[in-house]
Amino acid sequence: MESKSSNPRNGFLLSILKRSDTSVILASFILFIVFAIGSSSFLSSYNLFNVFRTTSLFLFVALGQAIVLVIGGMNLSLGAIGGLSVVTAGYAMHTLGLPSWVAVLLAIIVGAAAGFINGFVIIRLKLNSFVVTLATSFIYTGLVFGISKGFPYTKIPKGFTFIGREGFLGLPYLFWLMILTLVILWYVFKYTVIGRQILATGGNLVAARYSGINTDKIIMIGNILSGIFAAIAGVLWISRMGSATPATGSDWMIISFAVAVIGGTALNGGAISAIGLFASSLMIALINNGLIMLGANVYFEQSFLGAIIMLAVIAESVRMKYSSQRKRK
Numbered sequence: 001m002e003s004k005s006s007n008p009r010n011g012f013l014l015s016i017l018k019r020s021d022t023s024v025i026l027a028s029f030i031l032f033i034v035f036a037i038g039s040s041s042f043l044s045s046y047n048l049f050n051v052f053r054t055t056s057l058f059l060f061v062a063l064g065q066a067i068v069l070v071i072g073g074m075n076l077s078l079g080a081i082g083g084l085s086v087v088t089a090g091y092a093m094h095t096l097g098l099p100s101w102v103a104v105l106l107a108i109i110v111g112a113a114a115g116f117i118n119g120f121v122i123i124r125l126k127l128n129s130f131v132v133t134l135a136t137s138f139i140y141t142g143l144v145f146g147i148s149k150g151f152p153y154t155k156i157p158k159g160f161t162f163i164g165r166e167g168f169l170g171l172p173y174l175f176w177l178m179i180l181t182l183v184i185l186w187y188v189f190k191y192t193v194i195g196r197q198i199l200a201t202g203g204n205l206v207a208a209r210y211s212g213i214n215t216d217k218i219i220m221i222g223n224i225l226s227g228i229f230a231a232i233a234g235v236l237w238i239s240r241m242g243s244a245t246p247a248t249g250s251d252w253m254i255i256s257f258a259v260a261v262i263g264g265t266a267l268n269g270g271a272i273s274a275i276g277l278f279a280s281s282l283m284i285a286l287i288n289n290g291l292i293m294l295g296a297n298v299y300f301e302q303s304f305l306g307a308i309i310m311l312a313v314i315a316e317s318v319r320m321k322y323s324s325q326r327k328r329k
Contacts, residue, residue, distance in 0.1 A: 024262050024276055024312075028283040035290035042293050049172060053164075053240065054285040055278075056174035060236060061252050062259030062277060063181070064229035069265045070272045071202040071222040073122070073129035078230050078256050079249030080140035081114040085231035087144050090153030090244025093160070100160045108231045114140060115227020119220040144246050153244040164239025174236060178278070186274040198222065203270030251302075258284055258305045262312040 035042045061082070068075045075081075085107040092103035114136070121132045163173045189195035200208040201218040209215045230249075238244045262283065264276030287304055 024264070024283055025279045028279050028286060031283060031286045031290065035286060035293060039290070039293035042290070045170065047289065047293070049167060049170070051282075051285050051289050052175045053172040054288060055281045056172060056178040057233065057236060057240060058255055058259055058284050059178050059277060059281040060181070060229060060233040062256050062263070062281060063185070064226045064233065065256035066260040066263070066265040066272055066277060067229065068129065068222050068226045069202075069260055070270065071198055071219055072205060072270070073219065073222065074133065075115075075118065075223070075226045075230075075256075076130065076133040076253060077114070077118060077137035077140055078133075078226065079252030080137040080144065081111055081227050081230040082234040082237070082249035082252055083144040083246060084114060084140045085111045085234040086238055086244045086248040087148045087153070087246055089235055089238055090156070091147060093157065094153035094155040094244070100157055104235050107235050108228055111227040111229075111231025111234070112224050113227070115224040115230075116220070118227070119223030122223065123216045123219055148246040150246055152246065154242075156238060156242055156244065161239050161242045164236060164241075174240070177236075178281075182274045182278055185272075185277075189272060189274075194221070199270055199272070254302055254305050254309075255284065258309050261309055 041047055061078070064078045064082075065075055088110045089103040089107040092098040092106050093100060098106075118129070118133055118136055121127060121136075122129050125132075163177070165172075167173055168176060189199060197208070197213050197218055198221075200211070200213055201215050205215055208218075230252075233252075234248060237248050241248075259277060259280045262276075263278075263280035264271065264273035284305065288301060291301060291304075
């Protein structure tokens, strides 16, 4: 006799539970309830506005990491690229007096160029992305502090901070921008050729190459997009803070890995989840905000994030082993 349940409802529930992003959605919900009970001001409109704004910023930071993780690489220079883009935009507006849109364009060009350099070295010299981006992170960080001399750029036009501080229908503009970006991300990986090629390259590089996919091109695209997302995150960070500080991006490595990995982006490539990225961004933002609301020591936040990353990796490993065992039966 078949041991599997023939009940369609049970089958649906099992399919939901097997999804890699289900656990992070549940964890985010539980954290929300815990912090809502633990702090009387947590559910205030101001605080929720801030939570969703932070969620959006974390999401854009994580996209820069997720897009290279999904092709089987990583970007340890993500924060440095973000910082370099921030300094570029800040220098353009504060020192050169250029219009905001020109500063944003220059920042994105710098981010794309930094990503291109990463991709070029990885492809041409056949080096591991870990080694390459570790080296370039020091190069880009040196440029950040060499250009800025460690000082922030504060002459940022008030109109530039509009998108980072204002909102629509009670939610930040950053939130709506995040939703639009996630919809585009979902569509690209679900329905487009380039999306399927990216997943195939990350899933099995050799097989993708033999199937006719230009894997070098895909790796280059992934690294350039990583730089662009880092630049966008940097620009949005300026809009949120109202100044361009060279220290921006210094904590992005753990944030980007935490959100990407917890959100279901496979460390060995080939898998990404738009819903998972949103839920994990929300979870990290809740931890960040909740610790402050509860009066806890926020300096332990990175310890929490590190532990959560380890648990997420272990859970994914167990899930994959269970899935492979089920397939053998």
